Amino acid sequence: MAKILIDEERCKGCELCIPACPKHIMVMAEYFNKKGYHPAKQIKPEECTGCTFCAITCPDVAIEVYK
Amino acid sequence: MKKVFESPKSLTKDPFTYCPGCHHGIAHRLVAEALDEFGVREKTIGVCPVGCSVFAYVFFDCDMICAAHGRAPAVATGIKRAKPDSIVFTYQGDGDLASIGTAEIVHTANRGENITVIFINNAIYGMTGGQMAPTTLVGQVTQTSPYGRDPKTMGYPIKVAEMLSTLKGVAYISRVALSKPAYILKAKKAIRKAFQSQIEGKGFSLVEILSTCPTNWGLSPIEANKWLEENMIPYYPLGEFKTPEEVS
Numbered sequence: 482m483a484k485i486l487i488d489e490e491r492c493k494g495c496e497l498c499i500p501a502c503p504k505h506i507m508v509m510a511e512y513f514n515k516k517g518y519h520p521a522k523q524i525k526p527e528e529c530t531g532c533t534f535c536a537i538t539c540p541d542v543a544i545e546v547y548k
Numbered sequence: 549m550k551k552v553f554e555s556p557k558s559l560t561k562d563p564f565t566y567c568p569g570c571h572h573g574i575a576h577r578l579v580a581e582a583l584d585e586f587g588v589r590e591k592t593i594g595v596c597p598v599g600c601s602v603f604a605y606v607f608f609d610c611d612m613i614c615a616a617h618g619r620a621p622a623v624a625t626g627i628k629r630a631k632p633d634s635i636v637f638t639y640q641g642d643g644d645l646a647s648i649g650t651a652e653i654v655h656t657a658n659r660g661e662n663i664t665v666i667f668i669n670n671a672i673y674g675m676t677g678g679q680m681a682p683t684t685l686v687g688q689v690t691q692t693s694p695y696g697r698d699p700k701t702m703g704y705p706i707k708v709a710e711m712l713s714t715l716k717g718v719a720y721i722s723r724v725a726l727s728k729p730a731y732i733l734k735a736k737k738a739i740r741k742a743f744q745s746q747i748e749g750k751g752f753s754l755v756e757i758l759s760t761c762p763t764n765w766g767l768s769p770i771e772a773n774k775w776l777e778e779n780m781i782p783y784y785p786l787g788e789f790k791t792p793e794e795v796s
Binding site: 493496500533534536538539542546 | 569574769
């Protein structure tokens with residue numbers, strides 16, 4: 482069981498976490514954050530393996546990973 | 549449940565001011581993680597350049613100095629000689645290091661100053677709005693090479709890592725990229741080796757990091773990563789160009 486925490490206000494919606502995720506469970510949310518970006522969002526959290534690839538790819542260090 | 553990934557202690561909580569998808573943030577984090585892991589944050593002095601990363605002093609939670617354009621290696625030399633026990637690194641872009649600061653970097657490397665240089669190569673001037681840099685690829689369109697870089701009048705892109713690795717004073721030089729997780733993990737190792745080589749007093753170390761500038765390349769961050777892998781890596785091969793035996 483693993484989970485990630487996304488700091489939505491730090492996220493700039495660059496989408497780099499989407500191709501980085503080997504489970505293809507990262508998407509962009511439909512709503513906006515305060516900066517006006519669509520923040521990253523995880524779908525199907527039960528599939529997350531905690532590999533940290535989204536977090537190491539994130540240029541804004543907006544993702545924390547728990548395992 | 550255990551936390552397996554968080555922002556390193558050597559980074560402040562301030563959000564980065566870089567454009568979405570810019571690799572500066574990843575490079576900052578890797579340097580900060582290396583400082584954390586070696587436990588040298590309290591005795592580290594960083595020198596930031598002029599360019600997009602001029603605000604690096606806001607983001608690194610260690611002592612920082614901002615040098616005049618291109619002069620970071622000269623300032624770092626002074627710091628290291630005055631305080632030889634401190635860990636000194638410079639963080640420079642290609643406009644800063646490979647253009648206006650060419651003299652400083654070449655002679656600092658040649659003197660074998662025991663400092664670490666983090667060199668960000670994104671093949672363009674970022675902060676000033678996308679002009680041609682010495683590292684701009686042949687044929688690449690920028691604000692000041694609107695028909696593409698023509699080597700007849702503009703010369704060829706400078707391969708900094710290869711050029712400096714011919715100098716005797718240099719201990720460690722490698723080139724890495726940040727366009728996918730596998731490369732990022734390798735980049736982390738290279739940055740650790742560079743700092744380790746400084747901690748062990750081996751001499752000058754430099755890590756050239758190929759990174760993207762989605763804004764000035766006119767591409768989305770994902771397209772920019774692809775462009776980097778298809779165009780930059782063939783010209784700027786990744787790997788280690790010089791390693792002291794002890795840190796290999």
